[in-house]
Amino acid sequence: MFSLSGWANETDKIIKIDIIGNERIDRGFIANNIKTKENEPYNLDKIREDMKNIYKTGFFSDIQIDVKTTDKGKVVTFVVIERPPIKAIYISGNKKVKTDDIKDKLKVKTNTVLNIEKIKESMDEVKKLYASKGYYATKVNYEIDYEEDYQVTAKFLVEESIKAFVRNINFVGNKAFKSDKLKSLMSVREKGIFSWFTGSGILDEENLEDDKKRIEAFYADNGYVRVKTGIPDIKISKDGKTISITLPVEEGNVYKVGAIDFAGDLILKKEALFRSLKSKPGNTFRSSIYHEDVLTLTDLYQDKGYAFCEISPLTLIDDNTRNVNITFEISKGQEIYFNRINILGNTKTRDKVVRRELKFAEGDRFSATKLKDSKKKLKNTTFFKDVDMKIIKTDEPDKINLDLTVEERPTGSLNVGVGYSTADRVILTGTVSQENFLGTGRKLSLEASLSAFTRQYRFSYLEPYVFDKNLAAGFSILNFTRIMDNYEYKQIGGSLFFIRPLTDDVRGAIRYRYERTTVSNIEDTASDYVKEQQGTKLTSSVTFSLGQNTIDDILNPNKGINTEISLEIAGGPFAGDNYFHRTVAYYGQFIPAGFWDSTLFLRGTAGVIRPYGGKNLPIYEKFYVGGMNTIRGFNYGEAGPKDETGEVIGSKNELVFNVEWIFPIYKPAGIKGVVFYDSGAGFDDSKGFMLKDMKAGAGFGIRWFSPLGPIRLELGFNLFPKQGERKGGVFDFTMGTQY
Numbered sequence: 001m002f003s004l005s006g007w008a009n010e011t012d013k014i015i016k017i018d019i020i021g022n023e024r025i026d027r028g029f030i031a032n033n034i035k036t037k038e039n040e041p042y043n044l045d046k047i048r049e050d051m052k053n054i055y056k057t058g059f060f061s062d063i064q065i066d067v068k069t070t071d072k073g074k075v076v077t078f079v080v081i082e083r084p085p086i087k088a089i090y091i092s093g094n095k096k097v098k099t100d101d102i103k104d105k106l107k108v109k110t111n112t113v114l115n116i117e118k119i120k121e122s123m124d125e126v127k128k129l130y131a132s133k134g135y136y137a138t139k140v141n142y143e144i145d146y147e148e149d150y151q152v153t154a155k156f157l158v159e160e161s162i163k164a165f166v167r168n169i170n171f172v173g174n175k176a177f178k179s180d181k182l183k184s185l186m187s188v189r190e191k192g193i194f195s196w197f198t199g200s201g202i203l204d205e206e207n208l209e210d211d212k213k214r215i216e217a218f219y220a221d222n223g224y225v226r227v228k229t230g231i232p233d234i235k236i237s238k239d240g241k242t243i244s245i246t247l248p249v250e251e252g253n254v255y256k257v258g259a260i261d262f263a264g265d266l267i268l269k270k271e272a273l274f275r276s277l278k279s280k281p282g283n284t285f286r287s288s289i290y291h292e293d294v295l296t297l298t299d300l301y302q303d304k305g306y307a308f309c310e311i312s313p314l315t316l317i318d319d320n321t322r323n324v325n326i327t328f329e330i331s332k333g334q335e336i337y338f339n340r341i342n343i344l345g346n347t348k349t350r351d352k353v354v355r356r357e358l359k360f361a362e363g364d365r366f367s368a369t370k371l372k373d374s375k376k377k378l379k380n381t382t383f384f385k386d387v388d389m390k391i392i393k394t395d396e397p398d399k400i401n402l403d404l405t406v407e408e409r410p411t412g413s414l415n416v417g418v419g420y421s422t423a424d425r426v427i428l429t430g431t432v433s434q435e436n437f438l439g440t441g442r443k444l445s446l447e448a449s450l451s452a453f454t455r456q457y458r459f460s461y462l463e464p465y466v467f468d469k470n471l472a473a474g475f476s477i478l479n480f481t482r483i484m485d486n487y488e489y490k491q492i493g494g495s496l497f498f499i500r501p502l503t504d505d506v507r508g509a510i511r512y513r514y515e516r517t518t519v520s521n522i523e524d525t526a527s528d529y530v531k532e533q534q535g536t537k538l539t540s541s542v543t544f545s546l547g548q549n550t551i552d553d554i555l556n557p558n559k560g561i562n563t564e565i566s567l568e569i570a571g572g573p574f575a576g577d578n579y580f581h582r583t584v585a586y587y588g589q590f591i592p593a594g595f596w597d598s599t600l601f602l603r604g605t606a607g608v609i610r611p612y613g614g615k616n617l618p619i620y621e622k623f624y625v626g627g628m629n630t631i632r633g634f635n636y637g638e639a640g641p642k643d644e645t646g647e648v649i650g651s652k653n654e655l656v657f658n659v660e661w662i663f664p665i666y667k668p669a670g671i672k673g674v675v676f677y678d679s680g681a682g683f684d685d686s687k688g689f690m691l692k693d694m695k696a697g698a699g700f701g702i703r704w705f706s707p708l709g710p711i712r713l714e715l716g717f718n719l720f721p722k723q724g725e726r727k728g729g730v731f732d733f734t735m736g737t738q739y
Contacts, residue, residue: 012042015073021080024113025059030080033057042067042074051078058115059083083114087151093158097130102156105129114144114152126156134202137161137240165191165201167242173249176224184595185218186211188245203243208232212247219251223284225317225324226252255285258316258323265332267304273328276300285324290315297328302368307336307391307400336366339399345406346439349383353441354406356465357381359504366400373504378406380554383436385409411435441465443474455481472499478515486526486647487533489519489620505550511543513568517620527643533619540576543568551590555705556670558599563587570621571613579615583608598663605630605680607654622650625682626695628732630656632678632716633697635730640682646724651682655694662703670705674714696720699729 017038019030033053036046051063064079089110091099105125107118123140130138139159144152169190171179183189188208191201212229219227230248237243257279262270277293279286294311301309312329341362343351355361357377359370371389378387385407392401412434433445443462449455462474477494493515501507518536547564551557564586571579588603611617626634626648637648660676678697701714712734721727 012069013073014038014040014042014076015070016075018075018077019080020077021082023082024085025080025082029057030054030078034078036076042076047076054078054080058117059113084146084150084152086110086112086114086154087147088153090153090155091158092155093160096135096160096163097133097158102126102129102158106156108154114154119144119154122156126158128205130158130160132202132204134163134165135161136164136203136243137236162240164203164236164241164243166203166245167191167201168244170244170246171249172246173251176219176222176251176254182215182218182247182249185214187214203234203245208245215247215249217287219249220287222286223254223256224251225255225285225287226250226319228252253322255317255322255324257281257283257285258318258321258325260325261327262330263327264330265309266330267301267306267332273297273300279326290326294328297330299368301330301332302366303370305335305337305365305367306332307366307368308333334398337399338362338364338366338402339394339396340401342401342403343406344403346408348408348439349406349436349441350439352468353383353436353439354378354404356468358404376552377504380551381436381441382555383408383411383441453483455479470501473497483521484647486523486645487519487530488521489517489533491515491517491620493539506546506548509543509545509547511545513539513541513543513570515539517618519618519620525645527645527647527649529643529649530619530645530647532616537577537618538575539570539578539618539621540574541568541570541578542574557590557601559590559592561587561589571615577615578618578621579613580609580611580617580621582621593661593663596663597667598661601658601660601662603656603658605654605656609652617652619650622652623654623682624648624650625654625656625680628712628714628734630654630678631680631695631697632676632699632714632732633718633730634695634716635726637682638726639680639695639697641684649684651684653683653685654680655683656680665702672703674701674703676700676714676716678716701732 014036015038017034017036019027022030033056034050035053036043036050047065047067051065054060054063059082060080061083062081064081066077066079068075068077086108087110089103089106089108091102094102105128106122107125108115108122119142123142126140127138130136138161141157141159143155143157145155146152166188167190169179169183169186169188171182174182186208188203188211189200212232216227216229228250230250233246233248235244235246258281260274260277260279260281262273266273276296278289278296279293290313294313297311298309301311310331310333312331314327314329316325316327317323318325338360339362341355341358343354346354358374359377360367360374364370375387375389378384383406387407388405390403390405392403394401431445431447433443433447435443437444441464443460443464445458445460447456447458447460457479458476460474460476462472464472466473473496475494475496478491480491482489493513495511495513497509497511499507499509516536516538519533522531522534543566545564545566547562549560549562551560551562564584566582566584568580568582568584570576570581584605584607586603586605588601591600591602592598593600607623609617609622624637624640625631626639627636631639637650640651640654641649643649657679658676659678660674662672662674665671665673676699679694681693681695683693696719697716698719699714699716701712703713704711712732714732715729716732717729718725718727
């Protein structure tokens with residue numbers, strides 16, 4: 001409605017704009033929707049447009065414009081009539097979704113002005129909430145009840161549908177890749193027998209849109225750079241229970257890598273830059289490799305000190321030759337050096353403990369690789385939950401500061417627990433440990449475990465940097481008793497060791513062990529071999545080892561290798577009663593599985609022990625194959641030799657292979673599942689490994705890095721039990737140690 005109390009030429013100047021009638025809506029909010037300005041020519045069409053803009057906000061039921069003419073010009077007043085405030089919001093018809101969950105999605109709140117647009121947005125959000133839970137056909141309506149006191153009540157009426165599941169996902173136009181392969185890339189999945197656990201079968205349109213992009217990225221990573229995915233055809237069955245999705249795909253042709261060139265600031269010859277790339281002319285163009293090449297060049301330049309280099313790849317797609325020509329445009333910027341390194345967030349850990357893990361120092365030339373390696377080293381100390389490195393520019397263009405922020409994790413523990421393992425039955429455990437003693441990085445622990453068959457007490461200490469040198473040293477003291485079926489033995493002693501890193505990943509170690517072992521309480525029914533072990537003997541040995549560890553995160557490994565070979569020599573020049581030499585080698589590798597954030601773990605272990613000097617090999621120094629850390633599905637030592645009474649007696653040779661698939665069950669708590677296959681045996685034949693006697697076990701389990709330490713619960717089965725061997729499953733439980 002327009003009320004014009006004065007008439008004049010529309011070109012007259014507007015001297016004032018006023019707004020009246022608003023009580024709850026801020027004046028500034030209304031003014032932001034008015035394009036007409038004071039001291040501008042009067043324009044009726046523009047004022048009408050302003051009126052529409054204010055009305056579109058949804059907060060007003062009516063808008064009037066009053067124009068008054070004065071000697072100096074026109075005064076334009078916008079008279080607004082606010083919609084009534086919302087007194088209460090009610091939701092009805094919902095049984096399968098909680099009212100509070102629905103209210104969290106609403107765009108309207110009580111004591112705010114009624115806005116129909118917000119009401120409609122709220123309806124859409126509630127529909128999305130239901131769709132995310134599988135109630136895809138749910139309808140939502142609204143009612144507005146006007147009260148006598150100029151307030152309203154908003155009601156959302158929910159008409160719940162039957163829960164619908166995705167039963168079929170089909171593709172049209174895919175020739176290069178089978179539908180099953182494309183389905184495996186999607187987060188929206190067909191309902192399966194484990195849907196109650198995995199949540200598959202629920203249609204989320206936002207996830208479906210992401211799936212389209214994921215499929216296109218997969219095609220592009222296999223040379224189909226012109227691929228297009230169309231609009232999905234979604235159909236719900238008449239009974240509302242099932243959903244079918246058909247996704248059209250236009251694959252196009254496979255493109256190959258054409259010419260590769262470099263332009264801009266070249267610090268190396270083009271031939272050297274070209275050798276660093278994985279993309280090669282004539283190969284199928286892969287977008288992942290292409291992006292990896294960009295990162296490779298970036299790291300190459302940053303390792304030369306050019307921290308702010310820019311790699312701008314230019315691609316030219318030639319549809320005639322079906323080639324993708326690539327030019328890497330490089331701007332190196334200025335060579336950068338570290339100025340100050342600020343350690344932040346360490347309330348307990350001393351600065352020097354952090355700094356000694358860094359592969360660079362103040363004044364060094366910038367290196368991206370050294371930043372990454374330093375972050376990995378800091379995380380693998382296990383002192384920190386998170387490590388963040390932030391580059392700060394300074395007033396000097398060739399220098400940067402680095403803010404290294406750490407978030408410390410609790411490193412001390414006092415644990416008392418009750419556990420169970422097949423070998424020891426019920427176990428009482430107690431541990432007092434400190435992984436970062438007084439913030440110095442020193443490690444010490446006192447452990448005790450008691451069971452019907454084992455008593456163990458151990459104190460250990462590790463100094464990671466002796467006199468701040470790159471040399472670790474430590475010692476441990478042991479009191480161990482184990483009760484076997486026909487005898488028991490007790491060991492008292494300790495060891496002293498030194499560890500020297502040779503490279504970032506390779507380290508050498510030397511360990512001296514001194515133990516006095518007593519075999520006693522031998523049953524009359526024991527074999528002659530066991531009876532021969534009675535008495536007390538001294539073991540004095542030195543072990544030399546060389547190992548490599550490239551695992552990305554020792555608390556949550558995803559990739560990398562851990563391998564070691566060791567040689568132990570006892571007796572001879574080192575004195576003692578036991579004369580033997582032992583060689584053990586193992587190789588373990590974590591490999592990303594490429595799906596479900598899961599990981600494959602492969603490990604092989606081989607060991608040989610032999611006496612010399614005319615001495616006998618003591619039973620307690622042999623290999624005992626079977627159990628949690630060797631072949632699951634067997635009790636301790638059961639996958640090796642036994643005497644005529646059935647007592648496990650250890651072996652002179654061991655060969656063990658382990659294959660594991662580790663997958664997340666509940667990520668926030670760090671709970672993982674594992675499926676495993678083990679093969680191997682202990683052999684007491686001096687000729688070596690008798691492959692015909694290999695055992696095999698398989699099973700599944702759960703792993704949890706709990707506040708009490710790592711916990712493993714695993715159930716293994718002997719796959720090919722022979723006469724006299726256990727046929728049922730063997731359950732193993734351990735807590736507090738990593739394998």
